[in-house]
Amino acid sequence: MSDTAYVGADVTTGRAVRSRRGRRILALVLVVLMLLLGLVTYLLFNLISVPRTSNVAVETGGITWVRSIYGMSDAEDDQLARAQSAATAPDGSIWVTDGQHQALIHFTADGRYLGSLSGPDDLPLFSPSRIAIDTDGTIYACELTEGAIRVLTTNNEDAGSFGIPEPTSVAVSSDRIVVGTVAGFAILDKEGTPIKVLGSRGKADDQFDYVHGVAIAENGNIFVSDSYNNRLSAYDPEGNRLWIVRTGKPANGAEMTDGSLVTQDVTDAALSGDDAMQLPLGITLDGAGRIVVADMFDCALAVFDPTDGSFVAKYGEVGPDDGQFFYPVSVTYDSERDWFTVADSLNNRIQIVRLPGSSAGNGVVSAVRRAMTGPLRACVYPFLLLLLAIIVWLVVRRARKRRELTELKTSPQISDTELGEQ
Amino acid sequence: MSETDFAQEPQSDDLSSKRAVRRPGVFDDPVVRTMSYVASGLVILFLVAIVSVMITGVVGAGNNRGPRTLAEKNLLVSGTEVANGTADVNVWNEYISSLIGVGEYGRARRAIEDGRSTVDDSIGADFTLAEARLLSAQGKYNEAIAAADKAMTQIQESYDGRIAAGGESARVANLDGMSDNFGVAILIKAYAYRDLGEWDQAIEQYDIYLKDDSTAADILIDRGNAHIKVGNEDAAEKDFRAALKFIPNSAEAIAGLDAIGAKR
Structure with a gap:
């Protein structure tokens, strides 16, 4: 046996031992890494997903509950009290007003707390109720008792105010501000200059009694919830x-x-039954363009057709459990996440809920949108990386095989027959 | 390349000779090499995941969070009062129920013990009842039934003792009647038997409960469903119809009637 053969045997034995050790170490590393990834996944779910609320299934009347926001922290003083309004900003964050904190x-x-705005020190907010958020994040807040709409930047700077008697609701679009009042509603341009003021207080068709909800559609049409008259109406951008x-x-x-107090029965419409509203308040438009109204006394969200105001469906159950309502007063829609924020x-x-058929686009788009609001969104980049790695691996593998095949073909020692056999 | 292949490489030139005498590393093992690629991939994936949670806002600004569910809120509110040393047994009950609701059974058990040493529950046997609830939530139904029995005995003895004592104590006991917890204990037993699938015993407990509160529509519905399980559809229909007298559009009662094919 030659020296080289001895060296070969030693190398084989030593290498085999090192290889076994290497395999063990790497197997251990792999297990640790897997556990680490598992831990990260668990923490992610814990951070975003909401714990199970009850061992018993809660009856929600067709509503899918996503999460609730009860307060800014665990401190008792930081809990919301008599939630007034919740509006979604362009970045998906949620602005809230309640009856206790005099702040946005x-x-x-x-649902994590980011901060509060109370207005500048020399011009603080008094009692903001309904709010609307512009596309640049500017916040419009109704100050009912002050008779004004206050405008605030997200830096807590005053950006002006519009004097409007008894404002009860507000909506904003790219070129309009619509303010609902006790006696009607006003269409303003973005500078606050009135374009048209409609209504007086009363029961006639052109009168209103507490407009607790206004919404502006993408085409500029305006939808109005005339609360105490229990009516819905629609207007074009010019107010017709x-x-x-x-x-x-x-x-x-x-x-x-x-x-004497005399009750007059109104007979011009079907006023009872499941589709009847008890007290329509906040109003919004969902991704499918439908009108969604918060029915305060029926503790439900009702859906109407935007073309003629015909009733579509009603969702919700009264109760204290998550997914149930007890006097919902306002509702807004977040098209990116396909969910409603309900005060x-x-x-x-504040409850974040979903309704059937609310999404724009097809079912796949809707499903992706909804999934991206959960912990899955944190997996997007790792998933893309993994996908990229697999593609690169496949490409490299194919290129190597092709190269090997070319080398074999060009090799003079191998005949075409042998190549065929290979 | 296998280990043998590597060891028997031809040494036809200088380079090959050098290879033959080189001490090969563990990375020459294809399995080790593959594993190290996977490990590197996982490390990269882990790092990307961390960056990803930052970019997607899963963590970052605004990590303060208040309660997200009703159970968390109740736990917070009652927990604060308990921490402040409240002697209100109802607050303790709510606190323990909240802990059970969020699945913190260990803390619930400790709270039961703390409550026993802090608050007098001799009239309503609240902590024994809480223990029954806890056991029930843990799926220990037989132990839950035993705890509920114990609570009922305590409540009964307390009531009898106060009557026997006479005077103001008896007057108050007569005025208040026996603690409502007695009925709660019956229902805990009924639900435990139901979850055990022992329908006859469950019906027996519902009967006892309904004898004192014949207008409890939800219990009538529960009993109706139990009657279906034992094949007594007539009794079930009677219960569903009785429930509909109190809640005319009760979906559960209507579903019960539908289940047995009875007219609405």
Whole structure:
């Protein structure tokens, strides 16, 4: 046996031992890495996903509950009380007002507290109620008792105000501001100059009794929730009425006549049944363009057709559990996440919920949008990287095989027959 | 390349000779090499995941968070009061129920013990009842039934003792009646039997409960469903119809009638 053969045997034995050790070490490293990834995944789910609320299935009347926001921290003083309004900013964050904090309270879409705005020191907010967020993040807040719409930047700077008597709701689009009031609503340009003011307080078709909800569609049409008249109406961008429908029994049916309270029954519409509204308040438009109205006393969200105001469906159950409502007063829609933020007044919380058929686009788009609001969104980049790695691996593998094949073909020692056999 | 292939490489030139005498590393083993690629990939994946959670806002600014669910909120509110040393047994009950609701069974058990040493529950046997609830939530139904029995005995003895004591104590006991927790204990037993699939015993407990509160529509529905399980559809229909008298559009009662094919 030659020297080289001895060296070969030693090398084989030593290498085999080192290889076994290497395999063990790497197997251990792999296990640790797997555990680490598992831990990261668990933490991610824990950070974003909401814990199971109850061992018992909660009846939600067709609503899919996503999460609730109860407060800014675990401190008792930081809990929301009598939630007034919740509006989604362009970045998906949520601005909230309630009956206790006299501030605009800011949360991430995941419900983490970001901060509060109370207005500048020399011009603080008094009691902001309904709010709307512009595409640049500017916040419009109703100050009912002050008779004004306050405009604030996200840096807590005053950006002006519009004096409007008894504002009860506000909506904003790229070129319009619409303000609902006790006696009607006003269409303003972005400088606050009135374009058209509609209505007076009363029960006639061109009158209003507490406009607690206004919404602006993409085409500029305006939808109005006339709360105590229990009516919905639609207007074009210039303020010409498109349609008006009664949605239930008016809450202002009683009148003082000769010193007595007389209730007049209204007979011009079907006022009872499951589709009747009890008290329509906040209003918004979903991704499918449908009108969604918060029915305060029925503790539900009702959906209407934007073309004629016809009833589509109603969702919701009264109750304290997550996914149920107790006097919801306002609702806004986040098209990116395909969810609604509802100010659930007497449950002292904001609820984020989904309704069937609310999404724009097809089912796949909707499913992706919804999935991206959960922990899955943190997996997007690792997934893309993994996909890229697999593609690179496949390309390299194919290139190597092709190269090997070419080398074999050009090799003079191998005949075509042998190549064929290979 | 296998280990043998490597060892028997031809040494036809200088380079090959050098290779033959080189001490080969562990990375010459294809399995080790593949594993190290996978490990490197996982490390990269891990780092990208960390960057990803930052970019997608999963973590970052605004890590303060208040309660996200009703159970968390109740736990927070009652927990604060308990931490402040409240002697209100109802607050303790809510705190323990909240802990059970969020699945913190260990803390719930400790709270039961703390509550026993802090608050007098002799009238309502609240902590024994809480223990029954805890055991039930843990799926220990037989132990839950035993705890509920114990609570009922405690409540009964407390009531009898106060009556027997006479005077103001008896007057108050007569006025208040027996603690409502007695009924709660019956229901805990009924639900435990239901979850055990022991329908006859469950019905027996519902019967006891409904004797004192015949208008409890939800219990009538529960009993109706139990009657279906034992094949007594007539009794089930009677219960569903009785429930509909109190809640005219009760979806559960209507579903029960549908289940047995009875007219609505």
